[in-house]
Amino acid sequence: MSGKPAGAVRLAILHWRIGALNEMQYRLNFWVQLFNSAIALATGLIAIALVYGHTTSLGGWSQPQLLAVMGVHIIIGGILKTLIQPNMNRLMQDVQEGTLDYALTRPADSQLMVSVKEVSLWSVVDIGLGLGVIGWSVNELRGDIGWRHAVGFIFALICGAAIIYAIWLSVSTLSFKVVRTDSMMQLLNGIYEAGRWPVTVYPGFLRATLTFLIPLAFAVTVPAETITAKIDWWMLAVGAGVTVLALVGARAVWRWGISNYSGASA
Amino acid sequence: MTTPKTEFSWLRYYRAGARIGFQHDVQYRTMTFVFLVAFLVEPVIYLAVWQNVAASQGGSVGGYSEAALAAYYITWTLVRVFNLAFDPYAWEWRIQRGRLNDFLSMPIHPFHRDFSFFIGGKFVWTALWFPVAAVLTLIFRPEFNLSLFNVAAFAVAIWGGFAVRFVLLYLMGLANFWTTRASAVFGVIIAGELLLSGRLVPLDLMPEWVNSLASWLPFKWTFQFPIEVLIGRLDSKAVWSGLGLQVLWALGMGVALWWGWKKAIVKYAAVGG
Numbered sequence: 001m002s003g004k005p006a007g008a009v010r011l012a013i014l015h016w017r018i019g020a021l022n023e024m025q026y027r028l029n030f031w032v033q034l035f036n037s038a039i040a041l042a043t044g045l046i047a048i049a050l051v052y053g054h055t056t057s058l059g060g061w062s063q064p065q066l067l068a069v070m071g072v073h074i075i076i077g078g079i080l081k082t083l084i085q086p087n088m089n090r091l092m093q094d095v096q097e098g099t100l101d102y103a104l105t106r107p108a109d110s111q112l113m114v115s116v117k118e119v120s121l122w123s124v125v126d127i128g129l130g131l132g133v134i135g136w137s138v139n140e141l142r143g144d145i146g147w148r149h150a151v152g153f154i155f156a157l158i159c160g161a162a163i164i165y166a167i168w169l170s171v172s173t174l175s176f177k178v179v180r181t182d183s184m185m186q187l188l189n190g191i192y193e194a195g196r197w198p199v200t201v202y203p204g205f206l207r208a209t210l211t212f213l214i215p216l217a218f219a220v221t222v223p224a225e226t227i228t229a230k231i232d233w234w235m236l237a238v239g240a241g242v243t244v245l246a247l248v249g250a251r252a253v254w255r256w257g258i259s260n261y262s263g264a265s266a
Numbered sequence: 267m268t269t270p271k272t273e274f275s276w277l278r279y280y281r282a283g284a285r286i287g288f289q290h291d292v293q294y295r296t297m298t299f300v301f302l303v304a305f306l307v308e309p310v311i312y313l314a315v316w317q318n319v320a321a322s323q324g325g326s327v328g329g330y331s332e333a334a335l336a337a338y339y340i341t342w343t344l345v346r347v348f349n350l351a352f353d354p355y356a357w358e359w360r361i362q363r364g365r366l367n368d369f370l371s372m373p374i375h376p377f378h379r380d381f382s383f384f385i386g387g388k389f390v391w392t393a394l395w396f397p398v399a400a401v402l403t404l405i406f407r408p409e410f411n412l413s414l415f416n417v418a419a420f421a422v423a424i425w426g427g428f429a430v431r432f433v434l435l436y437l438m439g440l441a442n443f444w445t446t447r448a449s450a451v452f453g454v455i456i457a458g459e460l461l462l463s464g465r466l467v468p469l470d471l472m473p474e475w476v477n478s479l480a481s482w483l484p485f486k487w488t489f490q491f492p493i494e495v496l497i498g499r500l501d502s503k504a505v506w507s508g509l510g511l512q513v514l515w516a517l518g519m520g521v522a523l524w525w526g527w528k529k530a531i532v533k534y535a536a537v538g539g
Contacts, residue, residue, distance in 0.1 A: 029447075032447050035453065036453040039453045040453070047467075051315060054328070054471065055318075055327075056322075058319065058322070182297075183298075183301045186300070186301055187307070190307035193307065194311050196311070197314075201314050201318050202314045205405070
């Protein structure tokens with residue numbers, strides 16, 4: 001059934017629905033999440049205000065433009081926490097406990113199965129907050145931001161989410177070999193925090209790492225450049241190319257991973 | 267079996283606890299190293315941002331040159347290694363999974379077990395920290411004005427910072443005894459620490475009133491104070507009074523912890539496990 005793309009999408013949506021229904025039982029978690037996200041947002045805004053209290057431009061970005069970077073960072077972070085991270089945590093746990101066999105023996109594609117099993121519904125709060133920050137930024141800028149930028153932004157955001165998924169899946173797949181990958185997840189989360197600021201802020205070696213090795217530049221900075229009309233349009237094409245490369249790479253890593261998997265303890 | 271060996275001694279207890287912590291981190295040294303690198307991404311981000319700001323302002327911001335900022339944040343990394351503590355989220359896990367039961371049946375308060383465990387880990391983390399600090403030094407070219415007094419006082423102040431932060435986080439962890447949703451409270455405290463400790467940015471770059479407020483709270487004594495001691499931004503009087511305040515905070519919160527624990531433990535109900 002899921003050999004066809006339509007089947008895969010149906011299967012993903014079905015899993016997300018079950019996950020969402022499961023989460024709906026715990027309504028209080030929504031308020032806890034909202035509260036925590038609001039604090040994180042306030043802290044981020046204070047950091048930006050502090051920086052621009054001492055300067056007018058950071059790495060070529062004005063304050064409202066930097067708000068857009070922060071907005072994108074929060075949105076992609078929200079997607080990460082809602083759809084990607086819960087699945088990757090589950091994957092690593094399944095490898096450790098030997099329960100991954102249940103996913104591998106299903107007739108559907110194994111990468112799809114491990115990628116859509118879990119959903120942390122209330123983290124969507126971050127996606128909403130991030131969109132709010134983007135709206136604020138666009139309103140402050142009042143420049144030549146038109147529908148082209150809006151469409152380009154949505155496209156860049158989808159590419160960004162796909163890149164982040166590819167990186168997270170690749171690292172999680174290492175758990176087939178290393179078993180204890182929680183420290184690497186911590187490292188990835190730390191590096192993701194670097195995306196809160198545009199990559200032009202960082203010194204050369206770090207900028208290169210964040211552009212080519214862990215392409216946060218394409219995942220966060222490019223969507224922010226698009227919505228603030230700072231973008232060179234060819235960068236979107238490069239971003240699309242990087243996305244395809246990242247997804248193909250993650251697929252290859254996944255195949256290598258399961259070919260090495262022998263079950264840990266089941 | 268001779269009597270002296272079975273007799274309880276706090277020193278021996280702490281030494282054994284520290285050895286367990288040490289051996290745990292040596293055993294998982296690769297994991298510890300990756301964790302260490304993960305922790306160090308944070309100050310590198312702040313350093314890059316503030317060096318950028320300093321560069322745009324003609325080379326200095328709030329009295330910090332680019333090289334002084336590098337010294338601040340590189341020292342930050344060692345201070346962070348030392349002030350790592352048993353955090354409230356770990357308490358949440360311990361209570362939700364019913365893991366606290368193991369400790370309650372023991373005759374000694376779990377605080378000592380956790381505290382000594384973390385002390386042991388510091389030695390492994392510090393050893394792993396040196397190569398990372400060397401790389402950061404080569405990249406960011408910090409400027410240190412080290413004196414024997416500063417180094418000696420720093421060696422005391424980082425342990426003081428550890429003690430204050432450990433007791434503070436342990437105290438916060440008690441909230442888990444009353445509610446399983448204490449993470450909302452921690453969010454506020456962690457944000458407070460970020461802004462009021464010198465963790466995000468040296469407090470001199472903050473508005474004056476924030477800087478004054480920070481002196482009345484415990485956070486500053488766990489981050490900025492030890493850093494300033496080493497990089498030589500404090501005179502000897504400020505160093506001595508800071509060390510005294512670290513002792514006062516650790517003891518004061520220690521008393522609060524002792525009292526709070528008695529109230530908390532009667533509320534304890536393991537959620538699962």
